[in-house]
Amino acid sequence: MATIKDVAKIAGVSPSTVSRVIAGSDRISNRTKEKVRRAMEEVEYVPNAIARSLARANTRTVGFTLSRRADQAFSNPFFSEVLRGMSSVAQFRDYNILLSISMNEREEREKCLRLIRERRVDGLIVSTSRVHDTLISTLVEEETPFVVIGRSAEHPALSVNNDNVHASYQATLHLLDQGYQSIAFISGPRDLVVTSDRVQGYKQALLERQLPVVPERIVSTEFSEEEGFQALCRLRSEGVAFDAVLASDDLFALGALRFAHYTGLSVPSDLGIIGFNDTPMMTYTHPPLTSVRILSYELGVEAMQLLLDGLEHPERMQTKKEVVLPSRLEVRESTRRLAKS
Amino acid sequence: MATIKDVAKIAGVSPSTVSRVIAGSDRISNRTKEKVRRAMEEVEYVPNAIARSLARANTRTVGFTLSRRADQAFSNPFFSEVLRGMSSVAQFRDYNILLSISMNEREEREKCLRLIRERRVDGLIVSTSRVHDTLISTLVEEETPFVVIGRSAEHPALSVNNDNVHASYQATLHLLDQGYQSIAFISGPRDLVVTSDRVQGYKQALLERQLPVVPERIVSTEFSEEEGFQALCRLRSEGVAFDAVLASDDLFALGALRFAHYTGLSVPSDLGIIGFNDTPMMTYTHPPLTSVRILSYELGVEAMQLLLDGLEHPERMQTKKEVVLPSRLEVRESTRRLAKS
DNA sequence: CTGTTAGCGCGTTCAG
DNA sequence: CTGAACGCGCTAACAG
Numbered sequence: 001m002a003t004i005k006d007v008a009k010i011a012g013v014s015p016s017t018v019s020r021v022i023a024g025s026d027r028i029s030n031r032t033k034e035k036v037r038r039a040m041e042e043v044e045y046v047p048n049a050i051a052r053s054l055a056r057a058n059t060r061t062v063g064f065t066l067s068r069r070a071d072q073a074f075s076n077p078f079f080s081e082v083l084r085g086m087s088s089v090a091q092f093r094d095y096n097i098l099l100s101i102s103m104n105e106r107e108e109r110e111k112c113l114r115l116i117r118e119r120r121v122d123g124l125i126v127s128t129s130r131v132h133d134t135l136i137s138t139l140v141e142e143e144t145p146f147v148v149i150g151r152s153a154e155h156p157a158l159s160v161n162n163d164n165v166h167a168s169y170q171a172t173l174h175l176l177d178q179g180y181q182s183i184a185f186i187s188g189p190r191d192l193v194v195t196s197d198r199v200q201g202y203k204q205a206l207l208e209r210q211l212p213v214v215p216e217r218i219v220s221t222e223f224s225e226e227e228g229f230q231a232l233c234r235l236r237s238e239g240v241a242f243d244a245v246l247a248s249d250d251l252f253a254l255g256a257l258r259f260a261h262y263t264g265l266s267v268p269s270d271l272g273i274i275g276f277n278d279t280p281m282m283t284y285t286h287p288p289l290t291s292v293r294i295l296s297y298e299l300g301v302e303a304m305q306l307l308l309d310g311l312e313h314p315e316r317m318q319t320k321k322e323v324v325l326p327s328r329l330e331v332r333e334s335t336r337r338l339a340k341s
Numbered sequence: 342m343a344t345i346k347d348v349a350k351i352a353g354v355s356p357s358t359v360s361r362v363i364a365g366s367d368r369i370s371n372r373t374k375e376k377v378r379r380a381m382e383e384v385e386y387v388p389n390a391i392a393r394s395l396a397r398a399n400t401r402t403v404g405f406t407l408s409r410r411a412d413q414a415f416s417n418p419f420f421s422e423v424l425r426g427m428s429s430v431a432q433f434r435d436y437n438i439l440l441s442i443s444m445n446e447r448e449e450r451e452k453c454l455r456l457i458r459e460r461r462v463d464g465l466i467v468s469t470s471r472v473h474d475t476l477i478s479t480l481v482e483e484e485t486p487f488v489v490i491g492r493s494a495e496h497p498a499l500s501v502n503n504d505n506v507h508a509s510y511q512a513t514l515h516l517l518d519q520g521y522q523s524i525a526f527i528s529g530p531r532d533l534v535v536t537s538d539r540v541q542g543y544k545q546a547l548l549e550r551q552l553p554v555v556p557e558r559i560v561s562t563e564f565s566e567e568e569g570f571q572a573l574c575r576l577r578s579e580g581v582a583f584d585a586v587l588a589s590d591d592l593f594a595l596g597a598l599r600f601a602h603y604t605g606l607s608v609p610s611d612l613g614i615i616g617f618n619d620t621p622m623m624t625y626t627h628p629p630l631t632s633v634r635i636l637s638y639e640l641g642v643e644a645m646q647l648l649l650d651g652l653e654h655p656e657r658m659q660t661k662k663e664v665v666l667p668s669r670l671e672v673r674e675s676t677r678r679l680a681k682s
Numbered sequence: 683c684t685g686t687t688a689g690c691g692c693g694t695t696c697a698g
Numbered sequence: 699c700t701g702a703a704c705g706c707g708c709t710a711a712c713a714g
Binding site for chain 2: 001046047048049050051053054059061064068077079080083084087088091096097098099100101102103107111114115117118119120225251254257258279280281285286
């Protein structure tokens, strides 16, 4: 593998001159530039990124960490899409992505700190999702450049998030507008930020319409179709009435649909159903299910841009900024009650 | 950030001694070892991975490249699972993953070569999927350590693949065993290796049962539900008869299901349907769809192990090896004809 | 415009 | 058992 010295020797110049040509310095005569170029081609010279990183004290690499549980069921393409978004801007701006998928939040935390302390990455994108979480504040203390995705940071930090509160609020209003009176809310684990955000939007809509918030109608469970189904069975057996379900995940919505079939309720007339994420399968059910579409790809794009902007212009780097991406309710048969009646 | 020199100064030893302690050298007195350890803790020393990489000429990093099209519709969690598998062994063996998602195969190719030539990674896992592909042979020429996943390498190289031929063969036999006579095969793009493998398995089963291979029954199209639906509509309008569909992707199978509803065929009695990938949604359709389950997570695990074994023991590194992972037919209602009749 | 010198932080001889 | 010296490949400050 050819080094800068080999090129220098062939071109008959010093290594630093070669370095300058690579850097595109303007204080180099066109003649030597040409000589150097030719020498580089002759030996197929490619700069060693590691040596460059050491000398420049940066890596042009961004770490993305993820704990597996945060990925919910992997049944939805959320993180795939986020990754695609991140990768597309990284590629364009000549950065690399170092990916780490951990089994739990402790591992994720350690991996993050390690990547930074070993100087393997210039910055991080993290997706920690629990309410009580010390990772963010630790990163702030370490003065690490980082962006949080999928939640608001709550600290002086950068974040890119979906408008979960508003999305949930809108979805609830949609159900009310369709004439549903009592809406059950199936949420994910209570300690997830996304859960509390969505519960908040749900409550907000009810309050705005001066409807009571019935605590029994809000159930919290692990993300899965089966859990969604069971949650509704429990509500029924406990005598909690509901004529619509707002599900904080498409899997729950599928469980709700099964519940409807199972109990002989017809959708949407007896039971309205809305899911979250708008996975492709939502269009293939009977009836097709209304769902909140999340802009995952864009989330990745925004997060990476925010981080790279900060890395490249530390002086302009804000200490706090929250980008909120809009989501959109994809209305399908499962909530079209008025149109049908 | 503390360096090895700082630690040396505090411990009252030379940098090389510190380096030896880190490396776990045995020719160091326990007393100095202890001194050095304490000094390291005092300044919270963490070795700089970049400097280490430069000195040792390795990065403990593996590149994984992927062109977006290869991810088919992103509707299935295939690559998420592969990544999880890769990540879990990388984590365990203290390696990192550099991820790159390209828009097309040209970009993927360039990214691969760049990662290697810039010495950013020690090896690669690539998922190039076209039949005519020069990437693999280029990597062989460059003497890059790499593993191909999701296809057989066809070159003196390492690869981890599903048993596509056999899986398709088994699926076809299953349909025949259920009494279906004429099986349509909806495949993906013809230039994908996975397509030709599955077509081969399909043909093999027919030949074994001494049934004719009817070319018109084999259609090739882009992966999507709509395309699957349209493909069958075309067959029907062309008068090509079939009483079962082997779909090379679950999306096609969903399209086939819609086709059945649309044309009033009942599944499985009038039409049998099998998909590939066994995405979660297959259990939620009516009727639930039979599908071939691919071991994606394990694919990632095997690929990473194969690569790391090679990197760590270049002497034992084989030049050619193909690991084939079994898949399993998940039989559901959509093909249970005999049990029902 | 270009060469020389001195690091970046660590690993690895080679002495002792 | 330990230290000094050098090199990994490149960048950057300083001369000229």
